[in-house]
Amino acid sequence: MTLFLADDQSPLWSQYTGTWVVGAVGEIVLVATLIGSRPSTSVDFDNAALALQILRLIFLLALVGYALFCRWTTESSSTKDVEVGNNGAPVEESPLLSGESILESTTTAGQLEGRQYGAMNGTSNSEDGDDDDEEKEAKELEKKLIEAGGWWGYVKGFSLFLPYLWPKKQPKIQLYLLLIGLCIAAERVFNVLIPRQEGIIVDKLTQVYGTGELPWKEVAFWFFLKFLDSRATFGMLQQFFEFHLDNWSLRQMTDLIFRHIMNLSMDFHVSKDSGELIRAVEQGSSLNMLIRMLLFDFGPIFLDIGVSLFYITYLFDDIYFACIMIVSAVFYAIATWKGNIWGARKRRVNAEDDRQESKTKFESISNWTTVSYFNRTRYQHGRLMTSLENMIASSTVLFNIECAVDAARVLSLFLGYLCVNFLAVYRISQGTKSIGTFVTLNSYWNVFSGPLWYLSYLSSDITTHLVNAERVLQVLKSKPTITDSQTARPLRVENGEVRFENVSFSYDKRKDTIKDVSFIAKPRQMIALVGETGSGKSTIFKLLFRFYDVTGGSITIDGSDLRDVTLSSLRDAIGVVPQDASLFNTSIMENVRFARLDASDDEVMAACKAACIHDKIMSFPDKYKTKVGERGVKLSGGELQRVSIARVILKNPQIVLLDEATSAVDSSTEAHIQDAFRKFTEHRTTFVIAHRLSTIMDADTILVVDKGEIVERGTHEELTSAGGKYQQLWEAQTTKVKKTVEESKLLLDI
Secondary structure, eight states, rough: OOHHHHHHSSHHHHHHHHHHHHHHHHHHHHHHHHHOOOOSOOOOHHHHHHHHHHHHHHHHHHHHHHHHHHHHHOOOHHHHHHHEESSOOOEEEESSSSSSSGGGGTTTEEEEEOOOOOOSSSOOOOGGOSOOOOHHHHHHHHHHHHHHTSSSHHEEEEEEHHHHHSSSTTHHHHHHHHHHHHHHHOOOOHHHHHHHHHHHHHHHHHHHTTTTOOHHHHHHHHHHHHHHTTTTTHHHHHHHHHHHHHHHHHHHHHHHHHHHHHOHHHHHHTTTOHHHHHHHHHTTTHHHHEEEEEEEIIIIHHHHHHHHHOOOOHTTEEEEHHHHHHHHHHHHHHHHHHHHHHHHHHHHHHHHHHHHHHHHHHHHHTHHHHHHTTHHHHHHHHHHHHHHHHHHHHHHHHHHHHHHHHHHHHHHHHHHHHHHHHHHHHHHHTTTHHHHHHHHHHHHHHHHHHHHHHHHHHHHHHHHHHHHHHHHHHHHTOOOOOOOOOOOOOOOOSSEEEEEEEEEEEEEEOOOOOOEEEEOOTTTTTEEEETTSSSSHHHHHHHHSSSSSSSSSEETTTTGGGGGGOHHHHHHHHHOSSSOOOSSSHHHHHHHHSTTTOOOOOHHHHHHHHHTTTHHTTSSSTGGOBOGGGTTTSSSSSHHHHHHHHHHHHHOEEEEEEEEETTTTHHHHHHHHHHHHHHHTTTEEEEEESSSGGEEETSSSEEEEETTTTEEEOOOOHHHHTSHHHHHHHHHHHHHHHHHHHHHHHHHHH
């Protein structure tokens, strides 16, 4: 209690001081009585009882003195801090109600800043206000608890996971749960029987001492209990069942989270960091660990503590044993709790230093070329050493605090252990208990102290898993905005006619992205979209692929509204060559086959030949088995784009979307790819986005998009002769080409 008061910003000493004064007076009376009634031939226990009573009196007097000293120092500092007005009267600093305008006449805004309602001395909390992550987390948790209606409502939110974690139709897993429960119960029984049997063996040996008789039955039963309690029997069985249960729950959670994330709409994915989502999938096991800790760790821990209190009290028929153990456990808990508070700030500093050190290493290695270009190796090494020294210094401080906390916890358990052993020896010396009970007590002490040690480390793990599980829960509560309707049917593309009818769309309700767009793509036609960057061309593609739903109008394919067909059938019918192609870190063969998983090697090669990439692949040492690196970084931009084109050719869709499909290839390769595209798209409805207008001169219809609207439409000849936006774009590009050609000729002449 004194530790709590000393750590409080505004402790109320008076109530406790009075109690301690009364207790000290009572102790004085008890000590005087003990001394007055002390027999001339006193035993050791009487002397020990008198010593303990005197020690209690000293502690109480010390507490009273400490409380008076703290109260005096508080009043002195408050008197110094009182502001004196012009009339000599003190000016009140602490507002009765924070922010009340009535105080403005006597107190400036700067004096009121940082003061809290109910503060006795008006001290400021600004020293803890900068980057205090723990306080922010506590406030966030408090806010969530208020929103959820308390702890029950907060924990109830995790009920979303229960259908996936409870093996409803899995009798095998249910049997594993039952057997794990039996193993835990058996372990609790062995925790009592084994120390008890050791005490029985000692008592039996005491009885047969010097006779040569061996207590075979008692020793054999003890070995049998030890064998059952070993990892060769119940321990191994429990570990076996938990292993299979963990794998089942991991499979359940990973499947749930991954499927949920992959089924979320594009608006979710563009607003979330990929690393955060990957971390959410990885943290799916946190909930499994959390439930496992609560059921298989926390439950047995409290059961062990409760059973140990009851059993030792029963063993010695003395409630004082339980009282000593409870006091020892309370001091252990206080040391743990206060140690966590004292070490929290240093732990945050150490974590920040550790992140800084890791960041410096990552930046130096990942930017090796930049460091080399500017010859800054020595500078980066100095930065790393500085951050490393800071990390080591903060780690040292944190380690010292943890050592001090561990020492306090060991001391609390040791004093409890000393007291119960002293009391046990006293009972045995009186002849009320056998020597075996002393052995039982010492063997059983670990059953009491072990859970306390484990509990102190388990609490931080539970907090970590709870935070991780909460992040997973937030992801699972996100709902996809694009889903199949209840009446959705598979899309059947017979002709491939695409209609946009008065289509409008906006990413932000405050600004329209697409405005009243209408056009018809007849079967086997090529529709080209041109315009400046940000005009809305790619958004039209996303609406057709149904990454988003239109906010006005409709899009149909062969008369079927996209919102009335299944997403799977729609995306099977459309092939896309994106502007920024991305590959998996596998072989080229597997990357191309990703478009059609049952394709043969010959079909994959045929698609690559059509995309003008086959010869390049065959020049690689590993040919089609060449690994492309993460997202295809080992390939050039043109190679990456042609592999992406080969994918779509292999997929063989009815509708094709080409978003700058040849932007990263040279003119010669582009001509070959264009010929391949003409053959490939001859019997397909094709949409093309292009900035190089020369690539879409043969399009059946060219749509000029500007600020989300179609401002012009027609063939290349019609638009160049119309004198509008398209003609301006065409002239700008042809002029640039002519200028480049003239400059090249001039350089050749020189």
